[in-house]
Amino acid sequence: MVLASQLRAGMAIQYQKQDYKVIAAEYHPGQGQMGGSTHARLQSLDTGTFWEHSFRADLRLEEIPLQRQALEFLYADSDQCYFMNPETFEQTEIARALVGPQASLLEPGMKLSVEFVGGRPVSVLFPEVLEVKIVDTAAPMHQQQDNTFKPAKLENGVEVMVPQFIKTGDLIRISAQNLKYMDRVKAKHG
Incomplete structure (x- = not known):
């Protein structure tokens, strides 16, 4: 049991049998x-819907233990994403709705942490920042001095808005949470 005043992001709890x-x-x-x-x-953890609630600070809640496991993404179909444990080769199906909008960022071979409750997958944890390659965008416009953005298509088919100086072939960093451009990856010399 945990007091409501001790709740922290990342914990799993049971409240009103949910x-x-x-x-x-x-x-x-x-x-x-x-x-x-x-x-x-x-x-x-059942439906994926969000809910906001105010608890009395002295309310006792049941804490649910979360197990975290590193899995490798294999492939996805229209409503399921398939992951594999690289040690046991056991495959796990996770509903695309549970993965959320980040499902479009998944690439075969990508390693991610998956949280389980009682052997059931409940969430997929993406890194905060992903490095991705631009495969198609309009030509860079260097003469422009304002902060305008243009659409760019990534290797995985996702479209993001990028600054005018970005060109096809550039490697960029995006936020996995909101799919927004963060910065350009500098070329490594050497």
Whole structure:
């Protein structure tokens, strides 16, 4: 059991017979005779939907143990993503909806951490930053001094907005959370 005031992002809890992962939690101390509260953003481990709730700080919640395992992405079809444990070669199916919009970033051979509750996969953890290659974009416009962006297609087919100076063949970094351009990878000399 864990007190609501001790909730932290990344924990898994059971509340009203439902399993949730804590996405964010913020404790607010009470004033005077009012007790504190914890405002939490939760994601259902069954449906993937998000929910915000304020808990009394002294409420006891059941903490669910999360197991984390490194898996290798194999392939995806219209509604499932298939991963393999590189040590045991055991394959795991994960619903594309559970992977979320980042499913489009998956490439065969990519190694990711997958969280399990009781042997059931509940979330796929992507690195915060991914390095990807531009395969198609408009010619760079060096004379422009403003912060305008143009569309660029990545190796995996995802389209992102990039600054005007980016050209086809460049390696860039994007945020895996919101698929936004972060910076250009410098060429390695040597």
